[in-house]
Amino acid sequence: MFLTYLQRSYPALWANLNLQRQDVLEGPIDFVILESIVTFLAGEITGNSSHVDRVWTFLPPLYTAYFTFLPLFSWAPPDLKASGVSNRALLMLA
16 A cells, blocks of 8 residues: 555656565555554553553564465465475574
C-alpha cells in the first residue's frame, strides 16, 4: 500500500529507488506504519509513552519469522520458493 502510494505520487523518486522486491516488502512496511500509528495513539491516549518498549520485545521476532518463512507462502516469488527456508534465519529465530 505505501509502496504503491510512493510509486504513484513520486514517479521520479520511484525510478531512482530501483526496488526489485517491492512485493516482499509491502507487508512489513504497511505493518510498521500501522504499528507506529497504534503505538503513538496508545501513548497519547494513556499518557504512558512506554508502549514502544512493550512492542519492541516482540517485533524483531515477528519480522524474523516473516522473512524466515517467506518462501513457504503461496504468493512468494518463485526464486525465493526455490531457495527454501534458510537455516541461518531459523537459527536467528530460535
